Amino acid sequence: MSxxxxxxxxxxxxxxxxxxxANLLQAAWNFERQxxxxxxxxxxxxxxxxxxxxEQRLERLAEHTAYFxxxxxxxxxxxGAAARVEEDRSAGVGGDAASMARLKSALGSxxxxxxxxxxxxxxxxxxxxVGVLLAMARPSQAWGAIALWLVYAIxxxxxxxxxxxxxxxxxxxxLSGAFRERLEAAVRWLAVLGxxxxxxxxxxxxxxxxxxxxxxxxxxLAVGLGAGLLTAQRARPSPTRWALAFGLLGxxxxxxxxx
Amino acid sequence: MxxxxxxxxxxxxxxxxxxxxxxxxxxxxxxVTATVLGMLWGDWSTALAVGTVxxxxxxxxxxxxxxxxxxxxxxxxxxxxxxxxIASGAPFEHVRQAASLAGVMAGMVAATLGVPLVRWQxxxxxxxxxxxxxxxxxxxxxxxxxxxxxxxxxAFALGLAVTAVWLWLAHLGAAKVEEESLRLAGAWHLLQPxxxxxxxxxxxxxxxxxxxxxxxxxxxxxxxxxxxxxxxAP
Numbered sequence: 001m002s003x004x005x006x007x008x009x010x011x012x013x014x015x016x017x018x019x020x021x022a023n024l025l026q027a028a029w030n031f032e033r034q035x036x037x038x039x040x041x042x043x044x045x046x047x048x049x050x051x052x053x054x055e056q057r058l059e060r061l062a063e064h065t066a067y068f069x070x071x072x073x074x075x076x077x078x079x080g081a082a083a084r085v086e087e088d089r090s091a092g093v094g095g096d097a098a099s100m101a102r103l104k105s106a107l108g109s110x111x112x113x114x115x116x117x118x119x120x121x122x123x124x125x126x127x128x129x130v131g132v133l134l135a136m137a138r139p140s141q142a143w144g145a146i147a148l149w150l151v152y153a154i155x156x157x158x159x160x161x162x163x164x165x166x167x168x169x170x171x172x173x174x175l176s177g178a179f180r181e182r183l184e185a186a187v188r189w190l191a192v193l194g195x196x197x198x199x200x201x202x203x204x205x206x207x208x209x210x211x212x213x214x215x216x217x218x219x220x221l222a223v224g225l226g227a228g229l230l231t232a233q234r235a236r237p238s239p240t241r242w243a244l245a246f247g248l249l250g251x252x253x254x255x256x257x258x259x
Numbered sequence: 260m261x262x263x264x265x266x267x268x269x270x271x272x273x274x275x276x277x278x279x280x281x282x283x284x285x286x287x288x289x290x291v292t293a294t295v296l297g298m299l300w301g302d303w304s305t306a307l308a309v310g311t312v313x314x315x316x317x318x319x320x321x322x323x324x325x326x327x328x329x330x331x332x333x334x335x336x337x338x339x340x341x342x343x344x345i346a347s348g349a350p351f352e353h354v355r356q357a358a359s360l361a362g363v364m365a366g367m368v369a370a371t372l373g374v375p376l377v378r379w380q381x382x383x384x385x386x387x388x389x390x391x392x393x394x395x396x397x398x399x400x401x402x403x404x405x406x407x408x409x410x411x412x413x414a415f416a417l418g419l420a421v422t423a424v425w426l427w428l429a430h431l432g433a434a435k436v437e438e439e440s441l442r443l444a445g446a447w448h449l450l451q452p453x454x455x456x457x458x459x460x461x462x463x464x465x466x467x468x469x470x471x472x473x474x475x476x477x478x479x480x481x482x483x484x485x486x487x488x489x490x491x492a493p
Binding site: 023024026027028029030031032033036037038040041044054055057058059061062065072073120121124125126127128129131132135136139140142144145148149152153156157191192194195196197198199200201202203204205206207209210212213216217218220221222223224225226227228229231232233238239240241242243244246247250251253254255257 | 279280281282283284285286288290291293294295298303304307310311314315316317318319320321322329360363364367368370371381382383384385387388389391392395396398400403404406407408409410411414442443445446448449450451452453454455456457458459460461462463464465466467468473474476477478479480481482483484485488489490491
């Protein structure tokens with residue numbers, strides 16, 4: 001391996017290329033290394049700039065294909081921070097492979113804990129609730145799908161591209177207290193807004209356009225709501241399996257009533 | 260119809276990409292794909308009826324950590340595609356409702372059966388990752404892009420293939436659904452609100468998190484919206 005250190009810096013175009021490549025973070029997701037391959041692929045533009053020596057660059061790339069996993073949107077922040085550390089490393093002032101692995105592990109688990117709550121447990125269900133409400137209220141238009149996509153994709157893509165720059169600017173200290181507090185506040189507000197949207201959606205489902213639906217339909221909604229609240233207390237069977245069971249039961253009842 | 264079928268197949272492949280390998284923007288969610296397919300087939304009401312139910316169920320299915328959740332990206336395309344292909348050309352409303360029920364059931368089954376398929380795909384990617392690391396160490400710099408490309412191609416091909424199988428099954432079962440459309444439409448009238456209520460409850464549980472004040476916000480929004488909707492109606 002060459003010992004050719006450079007004092008190159010990661011520029012804005014490189015950070016943008018990393019953000020773009022972060023869209024393929026999970027292209028080859030697997031149980032063994034999870035996002036490892038995508039991580040190396042996204043970090044490659046920075047490594048190309050920092051390590052002009054081909055052998056050294058390939059060594060670093062191979063090193064970065066090791067295990068990595070976090071919430072995929074938040075991974076951009078870790079990518080930026082890792083690029084900053086690689087910058088120091090290429091200048092001969094950073095740590096070694098083991099310290100990079102420790103950094104990736106620490107950033108990955110912390111960002112996963114924050115990102116899972118924000119994106120998977122809050123924003124995704126919130127976007128779905130907004131989409132379903134609009135789809136029920138405007139069934140002949142595409143507003144439900146558009147709203148669902150925009151509500152999720154705008155913050156997701158903004159963080160995917162902006163997160164790389166953010167992580168690079170702050171380095172490993174990116175997960176400061178203020179950042180966490182802002183994310184926690186966003187989670188709380190999304191939960192409250194989600195409750196409001198669901199309340200409105202349920203009211204609309206009971207009386208779309210002000211016209212109350214037949215009592216049998218209202219009862220079916222209430223039974224579904226009650227069953228959902230009961231089954232949500234346990235993770236298994238999954239909601240889909242319950243819904244399939246209800247479907248089969250409904251089909252059996254329909255056949256018996258018509259025969 | 261051929262163009263719509265082809266479009267549905269491509270949508271299956273693209274949905275499989277957005278779900279995990281590429282971008283993850285939620286463009287693969289059932290409501291979005293059903294809306295696109297509704298435009299493609301020229302039948303909004305059937306597409307949205309199926310898409311709304313599958314969406315509310317998909318929303319409580321989360322890809323946390325290494326867990327492989329039900330595959331509602333391809334399941335959503337399958338559900339809307341099956342319903343639209345059965346309902347296409349059907350002159351009666353009850354046939355479209357029967358097709359909606361068949362579509363939702365097909366979508367849920369496809370999403371459930373998608374789990375082992377996604378696991379298989381991820382196991383193939385393990386070999387790809389090992390090959391990539393060895394190739395990089397052997398001096399092949401393009402190995403990363405090749406491995407990424409292979410992962411994307413495999414996901415697209417699987418999504419497309421699964422959609423094709425389900426559309427073929429829908430073609431085989433369309434006559435039976437039409438024949439039993441009165442019974443199925445009757446079941447749809449009760450199952451659609453039941454599924455919606457069930458999905459709302461799952462989401463509500465995720466938002467409330469056993470906090471009384473949030474349950475209060477939900478109740479206030481429900482009552483307030485009910486009053487505005489009912490009293491505000493002409």
